[in-house]
Amino acid sequence: MTNSAEDPGRPKLELTDIRKNYGAVEAVRGVSLAVESGQVVAIIGPSGCGKSTLLRCINHLEEPTAGKVRLGDQEIDYSHKKGLPRGRALARFRGRFGMVFQQFDLFAHKTVLENVTIGQTVVQRKPRQEAEKVAREFLDRVGLAGMESRLPRELSGGQQQRVAMARALALSPEVLLFDEVTSALDPELVGEVLEVMQTLAREGSTMIVVTHEMAFARDVADKVIFMDQGQIEIEGSAQEVMVAPTNPRLKSFLARFHGNGGQGSP
Numbered sequence: 001m002t003n004s005a006e007d008p009g010r011p012k013l014e015l016t017d018i019r020k021n022y023g024a025v026e027a028v029r030g031v032s033l034a035v036e037s038g039q040v041v042a043i044i045g046p047s048g049c050g051k052s053t054l055l056r057c058i059n060h061l062e063e064p065t066a067g068k069v070r071l072g073d074q075e076i077d078y079s080h081k082k083g084l085p086r087g088r089a090l091a092r093f094r095g096r097f098g099m100v101f102q103q104f105d106l107f108a109h110k111t112v113l114e115n116v117t118i119g120q121t122v123v124q125r126k127p128r129q130e131a132e133k134v135a136r137e138f139l140d141r142v143g144l145a146g147m148e149s150r151l152p153r154e155l156s157g158g159q160q161q162r163v164a165m166a167r168a169l170a171l172s173p174e175v176l177l178f179d180e181v182t183s184a185l186d187p188e189l190v191g192e193v194l195e196v197m198q199t200l201a202r203e204g205s206t207m208i209v210v211t212h213e214m215a216f217a218r219d220v221a222d223k224v225i226f227m228d229q230g231q232i233e234i235e236g237s238a239q240e241v242m243v244a245p246t247n248p249r250l251k252s253f254l255a256r257f258h259g260n261g262g263q264g265s266p
Contacts, residue, residue, distance in 0.1 A: 012037040012206050013058070013175055018067035018078075020050075020057055027053045028064070029230035035175070035223075038204040042211055042221035042238075046253060050230040051210045055179050058208070059097040060090060071096055071174065095123060098173030102180040104160040106152040106167075112139065113148035116167045124171065131170075138166040142196050158189030165196055176200065178209040214257045218242045226250050 011034040020028040028050045035041050043051050056062040058069060064078040074093065076085065085093050106115050116135035120126040126134075139145055142162040152160050161181055168176060178197065182190045194216050201207060201220050211217055217224050217238065224241040226234040234247050245251050 011035055012039070012072065013208075014068075014070040015058065016068040016070070018054065018057055018069070019065045020053055020062060021065045026230050028057060031067075031227075031230075031232055033225065033232070033235075035206060035208060037206055039222045040201045040205075040207045040209065040220055041223045041225060042209045042217035043225045043227060044211065044214070044217055044253075045225075045227035045233075049227045051227050052179050054227070055099075055177050055208065055210050058175075058177060059094050059099060060085070061094075061099070091123060095171060096174045097177055098168030098171055098175070099177040099179065100161070100164050100168050100181050102184050104152070104157075104164045104184075106160055106163060108152055110151075111148065112144065112150050112152070112155070112163050115152070115163055116170050119167060119171050134170050135166070138169045139163070141169070142166045143192070156189060157185045158192045161185065161189075161193050162196060165193075169200075174206065176205055176207045178207065178211070180210055180212065182211070182213055214242065214254065226253070228253075 013035040015031055015033045018028055018031045019026070031054055033041070043054070045051055053062060057064045063084070066079050068075060068077045068079070076093070078084065107118070110118065113132060113135055116139060117128065117131040120131035120134060121128055136145070136148065139148060142165055144159060144162055144166065147155070147159070152163070155163065182193050185193065190213070194213060197207070197209070197216070198220055209216070209221070219238070221238050224236065224238050225232055226241060226247070228249055234241055234245070234250050241250070242254065245254060
């Protein structure tokens with residue numbers, strides 16, 4: 001792991017030849033990607049193509065088999081297993097990312113406020129009063145002011161996902177990672193979560209979003225990545241990738257979403 005003065009001309013996040021193997025299975029096959037500060041990148045593709053695995057490799061929830069991850073002034077080279085971040089160093093690295101999962105992963109026995117403060121007090125060592133102030137600010141930002149004392153079971157799926165988003169935001173991450181955050185929701189609840197994500201995008205958050213919400217990818221993303229069989233097949237603007245695709249595999253994938261009348265329609 002190396003650190004140097006951050007170059008303002010470099011992308012916020014750079015992936016170089018990221019690979020992830022599970023035994024003989026190559027889940028991610030040599031992915032390279034640059035994400036600029038304030039950019040929204042949507043990753044689309046068929047189930048099992050390596051999208052979520054790639055996302056988890058970015059913040060070391062999965063340790064890549066090879067490749068490099070550079071975030072600002074910090075670079076981790078996974079080709080050299082010695083010197084990889086462990087313990088507190090790994091926690092600090094992960095703390096630079098905020099990740100929101102498909103499943104909400106809330107503590108069932110803790111209130112909404114406690115769920116949003118726990119990362120701040122345990123990981124960032126903030127005083128409880130300060131953590132609660134920050135938590136209330138972000139709960140208000142995602143439209144959940146007044147629900148601080150509720151338990152997760154007293155919330156809808158969409159509300160629980162917004163609590164998870166507030167929890168991630170409260171840690172002041174440099175990059176937000178979203179892994180299929182609407183796929184576990186009833187269709188009528190999807191819109192309220194996407195609305196929060198659209199607001200974050202307008203406010204300049206750096207975001208990588210794995211999604212099957214094609215309309216969101218088309219309308220919000222600055223860059224769209226189409227993955228298939230563990231690698232990037234197409235990369236470009238939403239116009240290039242989704243509105244006027246020329247790649248036959250991509251056209252076949254997008255055709256599944258046309259005319260379904262739902263959020264995913266391009």
